[in-house]
Amino acid sequence: MxxxxxxxxxxxxxxxxxxxxxxxxxxxxxxxxxxxxxxxxxxxxxxxxxxxxxxxxxxxxxxxxxxxxxxxxxxxxxxxxxxxxxxxxxxxxxxxxxxxxxxxRQGLRRVRVTSAVALPEDLAGRLRSALAARTGKRVILEPRLDPRLIGGLRVQIEDEVIEHSVQKTLENLR
Missing domain, CATH: 1.10.520.20 (N-terminal domain of the delta subunit of the F1F0-ATP synthase)
Incomplete structure (x- = not known):
């Protein structure tokens, strides 16, 4: 990525x-x-x-x-x-x-998902489905842990970053 x-x-x-x-x-x-x-x-x-x-x-x-x-x-x-x-x-x-x-070739898209804590499987499944609908490809989640996010998620699809973390929200408030 x-x-x-x-x-x-x-x-x-x-x-x-x-x-x-x-x-x-x-x-x-x-x-x-x-x-x-x-x-x-x-x-x-x-x-x-x-x-x-x-x-x-x-x-x-x-x-x-x-x-x-x-x-x-x-x-x-x-x-x-x-x-x-x-x-x-x-x-x-x-x-x-x-x-x-x-x-x-295989119609796959690897998506890096960074969160403060490990994602529960049901949430990971819903996220995978939503991203598959958005990308039109089968999605493989690559989970990463970063406690600095405090909460929420950072999703990276190739060079696009979707930021929904508490850390980013707090930074934006400053």
Whole structure:
């Protein structure tokens, strides 16, 4: 839901086309999520892949050793290409852009819903239905907790924010 790098979007479109040809869209999306998630937790691997003093060939070999047996070959190809072009830092944006393309293909819309406390399931269901009617797509709620809101909701649909929080109301009164 943040602005993604245009170069990352191009990589994502190319990866999407290749995955579509091989009928592996879901597999590639899940693999990208897994790789990006693992790299977020492994500081040493992240450092090695980003370090300019480590030769690219060594980084590429590391990618194959780490992920080759566990993810779709297209993901290893992407990682090797990003390393070769010194664009490894785009991986998270490529992952998000790929997921957005897949969601669009499947008629899904991810909506970030921020609240001060966890939403009760009945309220989440009503919100999901209302947002589906508004967007014309099936909605996946991505709940976030932010106690600073005090109460109410902040709903983000792509770049549109619908703010109905106590925090915002109080700010507007100032």
């Amino acid at each position: 943040r602005l993604l790098d245009p170069v990352a979007r191009r990589y994502a479109r190319a990866l999407f086309g290749a995955a579509e040809e091989r009928e592996g869209l879901e597999t590639v999306a899940d693999g990208l999520d897994a790789v990006a998630g693992w790299l977020r937790t492994e500081a040493q691997a992240r450092w090695l892949l980003a370090a300019p003093m480590v030769p690219i060939a060594e980084k590429q070999a590391l990618v194959v050793r780490l992920f080759g047996a566990h993810v779709h070959p297209l993901i290893c190809d992407l990682l090797e290409l990003l390393l070769e072009k010194r664009r490894y830092g785009l991986l998270e944006d490529v992952r998000e852009a790929f997921r957005a393309l897949l969601d669009e």
